[in-house]
Amino acid sequence: MSTRIPVLKTYKLYIGGQFPRTESGRAIALEGRGGRHVANYCRASRKDLRNAVVAARKAQSGWAGKTAYLRGQILYRTAEMLEGRAAQFAEELRLQGDSASGARKEVDAAIELLIHYAGWTDKYTQVFGTVNPVASPHFNFSVPEPTGVIGVVAPESPGLLGLVAGVAPLLAGGNACVVLASATHPLSAVTFAEVLNDSDLPGGVVNILTGLRQEILPTMATHKDIDGIAAYGTNAAEQTLIAENAALNVKRVALHPADALDGDPFRIMEFQEIKTTWHPVAIR
Amino acid sequence: MARTTPTPPDSPTIDAVGLAERVARFKARSLKAASKVSALKLALSMIDLTTLEGRDTxxxxxxxCRKAVRPDPADPSLPHVAAVCVYPTLVRVAKDALSGTKVRVASVATAFPSGQADLAPRLDEIRYAVAEGADEIDMVISRGKFLCGDHAAVFDEIAACKDACGEAHLKVILETGELHTYDNVRRASDLAMEAGADFIKTSTGKVSPAATPEVTLVMLQAIQDFHARTGRMVGMKPAGGIRDAKTAVTFLVMLRETLGPAWLTPEWFRFGASTLTNDILMQLTKQRTGHYQSARDYTND
Structure with missing residues (x-):
């Protein structure tokens, strides 16, 4: 009879399609229910954020340039992958302190949400784009285009659904993002990164950092190569910090409560720029 | 021309493993913020701002040239770069644009980047570039001849180019990416210095790998030995592949610890680069403001 020492998972960051440790070498011990040590996870530094932004910037134009149909396929595949690993995610959420039934419901909701936004990828430009009446012989169109690189502050809870709700509308709209995951549920974020990585999502389109909000948020808010911030479940002080520093490079800011996870299609439009084109009508 | 081929092969062989180990240590140095700022400013002042494209206008x-004189319009306190490096036909344009400044004009010549032409037209190209106003000439050696073992021919062509330069400084590009071994890099360095090079330079920027820290260290050591033997200082120019400020600072650390402070000036050390400039500017602004910068806020040459 062989007794095997179990292989424990090292929870790392997700940057540029790879899973590096934090460059700072720091880790945080995660405690589950009753103060039990569950796992160690990376405490990302400002430099990790910088690296993530570089990766996101590099990947963004390629992602936006893919056809809406393909973006939808990739999001759909993410949902498929999540479905296949639903039990693992439920177990991991439970380890981080959630109830068993709540965890399973949360995974189901995350899958539903991904499918929902997968469907929106090739529809939102039709729904939100307009043909404008003008008093000259022109067609005049207004179409939404992705803002660019968006910083996402995921809510502390729910750990998985919150992350998916923050990221999915951005991906549907062709943005790249740098996510600061929940500090109470960092493990599901890292495992979700594996799902993204297995779904043909190009490296760098989503980058996930785990760590302390008070350490990462100021750098995220001041970083001039981040075009917008979507923050979920932030307190008044954090909101002021974001608002003040976003002014540096006129970031778009969207602040939401932690439970605003309902698949609102307008969530896609929060990080879209409207481009209006004039096209001459043929002369008859 | 009284020069003769030196008696080499007296070039030492290079221990590649030891070299890699030493370079790894240079890369691991940590710098305090204040030293970083002064190192970045020094690196900026050592840049040969380069454009060598068929589409140059x-x-x-x-x-x-305007960028060379004032790299960051938002911070006039920053130094100008050392030189602008262009093709011979654009030397006059650069010279006019830089008149009244201390930025020098460098020109590649001698059938850059391949060097595959007869010696006579290559020398003519140098004379043309110098006549147009080039202060510095970046020549390429005949790698084909070098790899055949015809070191004497390479020595003679470098010596002839040095004569053709007249007052202009001669930088000799070894194109280390095509020399295959560190031993060859060392030998080519020794050859170039013996033949009268004012600077030795790693690469054209058209071949990869270009200026790796390893070949740069080999060349720095060659310069050190040459200086010990002859008392003449020779400059060093790594070029190609140095894209970020951090790498540039590693090179400066290596320079300081190999050749000493005398070489830590634009007169004796240059970076051949174009994208490096913006990264240095971004890092300097980051140090000044505390905010990470966006490449979109800097001019795209």
Missing amino acids: PGKVRQL
């Missing part, structure tokens, strides 16, 4: 060269 006088307009682009003028734009580059």
Whole structure:
């Protein structure tokens, strides 16, 4: 009879399609229910954020340039992958302190949400784009285009659904993002990164950092190569910090409560720029 | 021409493993913020701002020259770069655009980047570039001849180029990416210095790998030995592949610890680069403001 020492998972960051440790070498011990040590996870530094932004910037134009149909396929595949690993995610959420039934419901909701936004990828430009009446012989169109690189502050809870709700509308709209995951549920974020990585999502389109909000948020808010911030479940002080520093490079800011996870299609439009084109009508 | 081929092969062989180990240590140095700022400013002042594309136009060269004189319009306290490096036909444009400044004009010549032409037209190209106003000439050696073992021919061509330069400084490009071994890099370095090079330079920037820290260290050591033997200082120019400020600072650390402070000036050390400039500017602004910068806020040469 062989007794095997179990292989424990090292929870790392997700940057540029790879899973590096934090460059700072720091880790945080995660405690589950009753103060039990569950796992160690990376405490990302400002430099990790910088690296993530570089990766996101590099990947963004390629992602936006893919056809809406393909973006939808990739999001759909993410949902498929999540479905296949639903039990693992439920177990991991439970380890981080959630109830068993709540965890399973949360995974189901995350899958539903991904499918929902997968469907929106090739529809939102039709729904939100307009043909404008003008008093000259022109067609005049207004179409939404992705803002660019968006910083996402995921809510502390729910750990998985919150992350998916923050990221999915951005991906549907062709943005790249740098996510600061929940500090109470960092493990599901890292495992979700594996799902993204297995779904043909190009490296760098989503980058996930785990760590302390008070350490990462100021750098995220001041970083001039981040075009917008979507923050979920932030307190008044954090909101002021974001608002003040976003002014540096006129970031778009969207602040939401932690439970605003309902698949609102307008969530896609929060990080879209409207481009209006004039096209001459043929002369008859 | 009284020069003769030196008696080499007296070039030492290079221990590649030891070299890699030493370079790894240079890369691991940590720098305090204040030293970093001064190192970045020094690196900026050592840049040969380069454009060597078939699509170069006088307009682009003028734009580059303005950037050379004042790299960051938002921070006039920053130093100008050392030189602007262009093709011979654009030397006059650069010279006019830089008149009244201390930025020098460097020109590649001698059938850059391959060097595959007869010696006579290659020398003519040098004379043309110098006549147009080039202060510095970046020549390429005949790698084909070098790899055949015809070191004497390479020595003679470098010596002839040095004569053709007249007052202009001669930088000899070894194109280390095509020399295959560190031993060859060392031998080519020794050859170039014996033949009269004012600077030795790693690469054209058209071949990869270009200026790796390893070949740069081999060349720095060659310069050190040459200086010990002859008392003549020779400059060093790594070029190609140095894209970020951090790498540039590693090179400076290596320079300081190999050749000493005497070489830590634009007169004796240059970076051949174009994208490096913006990264240095971004890092300097980051140090000044505390905010990470966006490449979109900097001019795209």
